[in-house]
Amino acid sequence: MPKSKRNRPVTLSKTKKKGREHKESIVNSIRDAVEKYNSIYVFSFENMRNLKFKEFREQHKLTSRFFLGSNKVMQVSLGRSAADEIRPGLHKVSKLVCGDSGLFLTNLSREEVERLFNEYEEYDFARTGTSATQTVELKEGPLEQFTHEMEPFLRKQGMPVRLNKGVIELVSNFVVCEEGKPLSPESSRILRLLGTKMATFRLHLICRWSPEDFELYREDFLKLHSSRMTIEEPFRPREKLLEKQRYFQSIHKHTYLKGPLDKITSVAIPLAFAGTTLYLIGRGIYNMSHGIGKKE
Structure with a gap:
């Protein structure tokens, strides 16, 4: 159904939208971190809990940095292709930033990072829509x-x-x-x-990049994400508009005109009816004012 033009919501909030400047600051922060840290990891997460993740981030604040947010902004900051990548091989990392994922830049060794991510598990209460792990x-x-x-x-x-x-x-x-x-x-x-906790907050490593080499931990991640993208029906605004038009035509057929003759007829008939009505009213007023038609 179309939205009513009469009842328009008026936003009273004074909060400003995050514009281009905010995105540019994120891009600059990521590019500065790429120059500062030795290795970059792409990780995915399941059953995200903000408080738990904030604690994990604070524990490694001195040696590492996390980035979560718009995937497109992170891809642009790293470089989407070999032509615009800021360091050699980072376009491979950029392709894997999709879905529920983030960036982890660190100076820790590879063994230490793998141990941290593999051992990290936090249990919490399940939310609506989560599959139950037990009856x-x-x-x-x-x-x-x-x-x-x-x-x-x-x-x-x-x-x-x-x-x-x-x-x-x-x-x-x-x-x-x-x-x-x-x-x-x-x-x-x-x-x-x-007090039954069924959700487990986990972090999974997807890939690792360093100036020397590139390693992929989960080869099925990109295939799984691409399959989800193909399953989803693409948004077609023109088809949606035509569907709405057909819907209203089926309800109000008399309001939709087919050709020029129908348009002329639909305008001429109401005008003729209105003109006849006005003529009769005026004629009656004239007769009354001049006494025409009175019985002697």
Whole structure:
């Protein structure tokens, strides 16, 4: 459906958009870091948690630097092709900056970096849409881990509960989630209350670049990302516009004109009707003012 031109949202926020200057500052920061550090790694992440990642970044602040953000900006800063790369071989790194990925520039040795990334794991509560790693089922009976004030909240989450002498009691068995199925908003809230963590925040190395050599850790990463891009339907604005036009034509056929004759007819008929109406009204007023048509 088209947006109404009458009800236009008015933004009262004074926050300015990040323009070209912000992107240029990121490009310059990445290029300065390339000259400063010995090696560059591309890494991917799953189940990103900002606080956990911030702690990991602070631990290696003195010897390394992380970059996360727009993939296109990072690609431009490194060079998308051999012609515009800032250092030899960096266009290979640029091609792998896609999807959920980032840059890690460091002076640490290769063995130390591989050990850090392979050993890093942080468990956290799963969010809505995440696939459950196990089946969680609550048995019928009292739920002593919850206080009586939580009974209305648990009922809103779909749990068959009741208060029995100030203790929340489960009337029947309740399946919170099933293994392999995506979590609903209610399931994710219940798992958080139960203290069950199903999400694991991990970092995976994709490739390594140094002035001497280039090493690819995951050969399937680029193929997997390219397959996802081909599966997605491309955006075709003209087809969307034609689809909307066909939709409105099917609803309001009388408002869409086919040819020049139809246009003339559609304009002439209302004008003739309006002219006749005005003539009759004027004639009536004239007759009344001159007394024409009165019975003696």
